[in-house]
Amino acid sequence: MNEQVVEMFFTLGDSSAKEIMDQIIAGTGVMVPEPEIRIFASWRFKFCDVAPDVWERIQPVIYERIANLHDKGKVRFRMLDPFQQRRWSL
Helix, strand or coil, X not given: CCCCEEEEEECCCCCCHHHHHHHHHCCCCXXXXXXXXXXXXXXXXXXXXXXXXXHHXXXXXXXXXXXXXXXXXXXXXXXXXXXXXXXXXX
16 A cells, blocks of 8 residues: 655754644645654654545645745655655655
8 A cells, every 4th residue: 555645854944844744734634643754854744544535635735835835945845646656856
């Protein structure tokens, strides 16, 4: 089974990685889990409790929000998309 994971490198600044992840997921109906991995600025969130159809539906929203935060210099990221086996990197 494929994983439903968001993995990011956060830049140092005024917001915590957890606060930023809360902003990314806000309004999707999904709860942000505790990070599976936290190594320096690299955080990995595993969304095990999200139904595959919901995960697929919120992927574009998550991607757009992370891309906007990247453009503002808040995050550098890699997002793993288990359904289409793509990797997005900025």
